[in-house]
Amino acid sequence: MEQPPGFMDPILPTHVCRLNKALYGLKEAPRAWFHRLSTFLVSNGFVCSRADTSLFVFKQDTWIMYLLVYVDDLILTGNQDQVIRTFITKLHNEFAIKDLGDINYFLGLEVTHTTDGLFLSQFKYAQDILHRAGLLDAKPAPTPLASNTTFFTTGDPYKDPTDYRSLVGALQYLTITRPDISYAVNQVSQFLQAPTLAHYQCVRRILRYVKGTVAFGLTFSRPSSNSLLGYSDADWARCLETRRSTYCYSIFFGGNLVSWSAKKQPTVSHSSCESEYRAMANTAAELIWITHLLRELHALPPDCPTLLCDNRSAIFLTRNPVSHKRSKHIELDYHIIRELVLSVKLHTKFVSTKLQVVDIFTKSLSRPQFEFFRGLLRLGPPPSRLRGDINQR
Structure with missing residues (x-):
């Protein structure tokens, strides 16, 4: 010194x-x-x-x-x-x-107190992103991405990669209260090194969607039950260049969304069953971590958590201790889900694809499907009934 x-x-x-x-x-x-x-x-x-x-x-x-x-x-x-x-x-x-x-602003998160809970949003932060991108007066888009959007590494390079990285990085932080853009942000985040003009147009599409839903956020209300419920899904070979699958999960505690993720799997899966099984294993690990956290919070529900999946073959694989030729190549650490099911620490159940809420994290959906699943996530505009005077907050 x-x-x-x-x-x-x-x-x-x-x-x-x-x-x-x-x-x-x-x-x-x-x-x-x-x-x-x-x-x-x-x-x-x-x-x-x-x-x-x-x-x-x-x-x-x-x-x-x-x-x-x-x-x-x-x-x-x-x-x-x-x-x-x-x-x-x-x-x-x-x-x-x-x-x-009383908390009303924390690390960019705006907390509004309702009659029976909280409403979390990032209104000001989203406005700042739109102002930086020059899209405050842009025409809103109905969904983050068009339903037929595909991503490739080839194309005309974007002239300002730094601007692209800055906008995508800002959108990543916005997903804290906006899980509806998680899939779209996950996709555009995979091209930070060499973005193309098409990738930048996708980022602008996401921002135009944010423009129309800038006040949206997550609603947390007093739970009617303390059930812990997880949804798991994977879109097999979604990436057309690497053939890797996109997997995701969402976890609800008492009907409130508490954890979600959308990522690309690190390896190529040989079948849809394998990709779904790997996604279930990752979701199970997150569920177990949440149970440990709830135990320390003295709020652990009496019933074991339930994991829902829309692939019957993957569910059968979690309950079948016999390894056969179709699953013997799967890494041993993924088979932890079998141990959890056999020890009755986790239930696995089938859910219809029509109610598979995490589809919003694996693919671009049509507007009706997107809005339906967005509602199941309890994501929407601020509640009409708020506690106290909002102007004073």
Whole structure:
């Protein structure tokens, strides 16, 4: 370390400033801050979650508090207002923090309180993306992609790859509350290295769809049951160049969408059964992680999770411990789903393709299908009945 240019001490040129406290700028600072904060939380009865190390849980008798940490931003909730206020006072005495009251904005996510839950959206963030792309006055599109859209690596190169990467990267963050664009963003994200003009036109199509649904978000309401339900699907050999499949899942807890994903499988599957089986294995791993998290939150449902798939052959493969020639080449780690089914830690059931909600993550759909599945995800405009005065929020 050296004294910065322009601020060197002529009398003590070899001396440097002693750093007492820093949160940004040094690689060690975030780790030191987290150690300091976690030590304080543990000393006050919190337990660090093993499923998510940024989550701390406090439970004493019937009192429960959850505290989520993101660098120096904290979210605190619980079931006893007095206990929460007492702990906030302890936080004030230990750290220089500011209590912002009920959450309404966090890391670009806008939180609106409804009569029986929350509504999450990224309205301002979506507006900023449209402004950057110059599409605030563009004509809205009914779906993120046309139903006959195909992607190839060949074509006329786009003149500004940096602009393409910037827009796609911004759209990736928008998928936090907009799972309806997950498939489209996943597809255009595969050509960041050398985008073509056709790829850029697809990005503009996604942005035009966002323009027409800029206020859309996810609705979370008080669940009527604590069931954990997962949907798994794969579109066999979707990529026409690599012949790899696109797989996806969506997981609902009490009817609320809590986790989803749309990715391209790393290997080529020999059949639709194999691609579906691999997708089910990945979904099962996510379901098990969520069960671990719910157990630490003291909210684990009594019944084991259920995994729905629209491929009967893949479901049969999860229940059949005998390996035959059609499945012996599948890696052993994918067969974990068999162990979960045999140990009655997971149920697998068939679901009709008409109700396979994760089809929205595997392919470009027609407008009626797209809007139907979007509704099943509980994704739409803000609820008409909100709690409190929105203008004040």
